[in-house]
Amino acid sequence: MSEALLAVTVLWGFVFIYSVMATMDFGAGFWSMFYLNKSKTKATNIANRYLSPTWEVTNTFIVALVVAVYSMFPGAAYTLGTILLIPGSAILLLLTLRSAFLVFSHNAEDYKKALTYISGIAGIIIPGLLISVLPITHGGFVERVGEGHTLNMERLFTSPNEYSFVAFAISSTLFLSSLLLSDYSKTSNAPDAYRVYRRDAMILGPVSLLMAFAIMLTLQREARWLYDRMMDDLPLLLVSVGFFVISGIALFLPSLTKKDVKGMPRLAVVAVCIQYLIASYVYGKAHLPYMVYPDVTIQSGFTDPASFRAVFATYVVGFAILFPGFVYFWSMFMHDKKYLRQKQTTK
């Protein structure tokens, strides 16, 4: 494997990890807003219990992602920085309001409602904007001016492909997070919340799948090169749909551990993650070697080899050192029965 390919694989890994974590994070923010007035089911409590300790960690991954782009592909960073100025700034502004108000909502009781609404709504727009980076790199909206590039905003915001991506991002954020929260609430012994999230997941799953089809349909018209390359891996795409079906079935299976509820959410979560992994592998593979079609490739953007090796070494060492920290964190918040089953988290 060439070094550039290795680098882009690491980058793709970060994108994948971030997209799962961010989906959870933004989705949990939305649900904690959506069920704010239905305190009986504890759905808001469950969402907050997940969200409070994790948002900082999730946020670090978006920084890691940006840093990975400019430290491994500084050549691409130039073009990306230029064309993403406006969408990037919009994301930053919303992300800032969202994070700050999320934190403030825990401290200003009387204003909790308003603050939760602002952060919940901002949080659900962000995935739509974040995913727009993908259609932008397909090249159809980027214009060359002299040496540099600019983004044609008008063309972007009249493109059906862009809107299918946005719709997909929002629906799958809500889908994945409700699925994960259903698992979380099952572990937390909150059957009412579990039923709510399981129902939401069952509605949103098919919606997300539909949006994925919409992306493929519009892609065929707007970025033919990518569509054709993805279709080369049609068998894998079908396997990915298969995993989606498995996760659907898992929600109807009888529960092995609890009698009062139905479904195996843990299995459903794992199946959906595999589904996303396969689908994004196919997408990523088809996208190569272009970072921004057709001018920037992974080779043309690649950093100095000496720098890459040093950076890569820090990845290995860094994650080796941090791994026990992650395990400890996981055991404190995802696994600890005392934390999960406490009667009251926010008072």
Next chain:
Amino acid sequence: MDHLTIARSMFGTTMAFHIIFATIGVGLPMMMLAAELLYQKTKDRDYAIMANRWTKTFAVLLGVGIPTGTIAGVQLSLLWPGFMEVIGRVMALPFQIEIYAFLIEALFMSIYVYAANRISSWMRIAALSLVAFGAVASAILITNVHAFQGTPAGFRVEDGRIVDVDPWAAFFNPSFLTSALHVSFSAYTVGAFVIASVSAFKMLRRGLSNRVYEFHQKALMLSLILGLIFSFATALNGHDTTQMLHETQPEKLAAAEGLFETQTHAPLTIGGFTDRETQEVKFGIEIPWALSFLSGNSFDTKVVGLNDFPEEYWPPLFVHTLFNGMVFIGTFLILLSAAGIVWRKFLKKEKYPKIFMWAFCLSGPLAVAGIEFGWIFACTGRQPWNIYRILSTEESVTTATNLGVLFILFVIVYAILAASVVFVLLYYFKRHTVSDDLAKDEKHGPFSLNSNS
């Protein structure tokens, strides 16, 4: 404003805003750790309550520090793609390692806050130490990129291309160590004096119970002692930093001092305004020979003046004022904290006179101003270069247009954040006063407070 000026103002505004929260974010964990350790040592519950209340403040400030830091990180590549292309090739390591520092801080902060009542007190101290470590490490690492801008190393430019990259040589560039120390010491100084300000301000209130007054008194004493140590360290190391400038960026030092003619026995000029036309500092006080001595530890040291450089390479001359402001604040903080400690510990006086108390109140905002002066001096004093003698600021700016609207939007968001963070802190602490916490502590024991939210 022209394109470049807008980009510079926009980035400068972001940084000036981020740095307030970032610096307090480095300084406060140090104070929290000091209070936790004192609690373990003395078993005086007041220190546990202090650590608790400061943690609450820290968590709220993180709500602004983290997103604005994210803005800073992304805006670097949005506004200065030319700069980040060079950084990506040569100086990616600090950014990369910084991610691990952020992760350490974020993981253990959550554990310290949300799991406090489930872990042992030593585990809590370990978690807090890692938070403090993560914070100062992230500050040192990002400062290293700034150090590299002043003293680039680890590569050569040949026909406009970057060759012979040695990322670790870039990492350990000549000013790494001095800058890292200066930034860490000054951040701890800020942490200490911000606490001193708040405690002094609370003590000035009428009608406090003795118990509450005593609580603030302890916090004030702790912050004065740490404040003295760190402001003194900042000044000592500031001296090293000045010598570093003398060797590596002489035109910045010349602009800082308003020195036009190269000379030995150069004077140190305090205050005043540099006049480009007459080539002198108006209304300044000159201390003969002092600058030569500061720069090279001997009066014979030759200090290079601005006239030895082409005028288009001169930094803006107002940096003289920023430099003076920083040094003045440093000196003032040392004297103030030393006097405060002597007054109480050695002269054994019960209470401070009013004027003393007001000076304490002022010390926190002054320390923050010192940080702002220092950064703006260091960045503006490097102009017109973005990477000293290698990449000009003009070459590194984005080609995308219409920055003006974005600039306005960012400023609006910073204004909203600034107003709401102040509001939230006031709101929260009005409903959770020190006497509430003291009462609650008597009932349930320490760290019963932590479990909420």
